[in-house]
Amino acid sequence: MRLLADLFLTFAKMGAVTFGGGYAMLPILQREIVDNKHWGTDEELADYYALGQCTPGVIAVNVATFIGRKTAGNIGGVIATLGVVFPSVVIITLLAGVIQAYSSLEWVKNAFGGIRVCVCVLIFNAVIKLFAKAIIDKKTLCIYLLVLAGAVFLNVSPVVFVICAGVAGVILKVIAK
Amino acid sequence: MMIYAKLFWEFFQTGLFAVGGGMATLPFLYDISDRTGWFTHAQLADMIAVSESTPGPIGINMATYSGYLTAGIPGAIISTLGLITPSIIVILIIAAFLYAFRDNEYVNGAFYGLRPASAAMITAAGLIVARVVFFGVDFANGVNLKAAVLAVVLLLLTHVITFTKKLHPVVFILLAAVVGVVFKF
Numbered sequence: 001m002r003l004l005a006d007l008f009l010t011f012a013k014m015g016a017v018t019f020g021g022g023y024a025m026l027p028i029l030q031r032e033i034v035d036n037k038h039w040g041t042d043e044e045l046a047d048y049y050a051l052g053q054c055t056p057g058v059i060a061v062n063v064a065t066f067i068g069r070k071t072a073g074n075i076g077g078v079i080a081t082l083g084v085v086f087p088s089v090v091i092i093t094l095l096a097g098v099i100q101a102y103s104s105l106e107w108v109k110n111a112f113g114g115i116r117v118c119v120c121v122l123i124f125n126a127v128i129k130l131f132a133k134a135i136i137d138k139k140t141l142c143i144y145l146l147v148l149a150g151a152v153f154l155n156v157s158p159v160v161f162v163i164c165a166g167v168a169g170v171i172l173k174v175i176a177k
Numbered sequence: 178m179m180i181y182a183k184l185f186w187e188f189f190q191t192g193l194f195a196v197g198g199g200m201a202t203l204p205f206l207y208d209i210s211d212r213t214g215w216f217t218h219a220q221l222a223d224m225i226a227v228s229e230s231t232p233g234p235i236g237i238n239m240a241t242y243s244g245y246l247t248a249g250i251p252g253a254i255i256s257t258l259g260l261i262t263p264s265i266i267v268i269l270i271i272a273a274f275l276y277a278f279r280d281n282e283y284v285n286g287a288f289y290g291l292r293p294a295s296a297a298m299i300t301a302a303g304l305i306v307a308r309v310v311f312f313g314v315d316f317a318n319g320v321n322l323k324a325a326v327l328a329v330v331l332l333l334l335t336h337v338i339t340f341t342k343k344l345h346p347v348v349f350i351l352l353a354a355v356v357g358v359v360f361k362f
Contacts, residue, residue, distance in 0.1 A: 015233050015234070017345075018234070021236070023299055023302045046291075046295045047288055047292065053298060056192060056193050056194060056267055057236070057261065060234035061237070061261050065272070069272045070272070074269050078265055081265055087232055089253055089257050092228075092233075092238050092245065093250055095227070096242060096253075107358050113357045114358070115353050118353030120303060121335065123303035124303055127299055127300050140290075143294055144297045145297070147293070147301075148297040148300055151298050151300075151301035162291065165291050169288065169290020172286070172289065173282070173286030
């Protein structure tokens with residue numbers, strides 16, 4: 001019971017301080033889940049993000065369900081997910097009435113101009129950490145560079161990259177041996 | 178009562194078929210707007226701006242907002258639950274298989290390829306945000322100096338200065354918000 005309450009509160013806290021969606025949540029997940037609570041590792045986060053890309057729904061929700069399930073079974077998956085969406089529901093519902101006026105205020109726009117810069121830096125920091133765990137040899141470096149080029153220059157669904165990278169991994173690791 | 182059931186069903190479908198994160202729900206929301214008239218295209222545009230500038234996953238914020246417009250506070254809760262229900266079911270099924278096959282060499286091989294791909298896709302998402310932040314809509318406008326200086330300061334604070342390195346990311350977000358207001362970003 002205490003673990004479930006802890007899951008709900010931890011994910012609610014992360015939902016409340018994440019601006020800009022699933023990717024912006026990664027640095028916060030690394031800190032809370034890997035460093036503080038030890039509910040997962042950096043490698044597992046990379047796995048969940050890859051799977052979250054090719055499974056339906058919002059990535060932050062998918063990652064929350066994975067970590068919750070791993071920590072406290074199926075009910076943990078549900079509780080962690082409800083936790084991560086809880087602040088959104090409360091904040092949007094509260095703001096919905098005054099939201100038009102609020103989002104056109106000059107100082108609010110300026111504040112978000114600053115926050116966006118910070119989100120960039122935080123994603124950069126999170127990628128460095130993930131890079132160190134995921135790119136372990138020349139083959140994984142090749143996969144990284146190919147997918148990066150594809151994601152930047154080609155207009156195709158992430159599902160394609162996920163499937164290709166998974167197949168490439170099996171070929172390189174299992175069949176080539 | 179009918180409206181709640183319809184709302185749940187529409188967002189359940191969105192949650193089931195929108196693959197690739199929050200922004201992938203957008204085409205589905207336009208479709209719902211066209212078919213039901215619950216909210217307008219103009220309201221959807223506002224929703225994106227609001228969802229990006231309030232805490233929480235963008236897809237969830239948009240679902241909550243459109244549910245609220247359609248049927249008030251119960252609508253906000255029901256549309257959000259509709260959106261997350263298929264995700265939870267699919268992920269719980271995948272997770273069950275994943276842990277059953279954790280030591281399988283094929284599964285391990287797949288993840289050996291998936292991890293660098295995941296890092297690359299997150300890098301690409303970061304580059305898209307960075308492009309808009311540092312160059313605006315057009316590279317010809319040159320680099321936004323204020324944003325570049327703030328980014329360098331934040332990099333120093335998160336990597337070099339021991340005193341601030343371990344602080345919670347939200348501290349840097351708040352700092353950046355204050356800098357944004359003071360220096361008119």
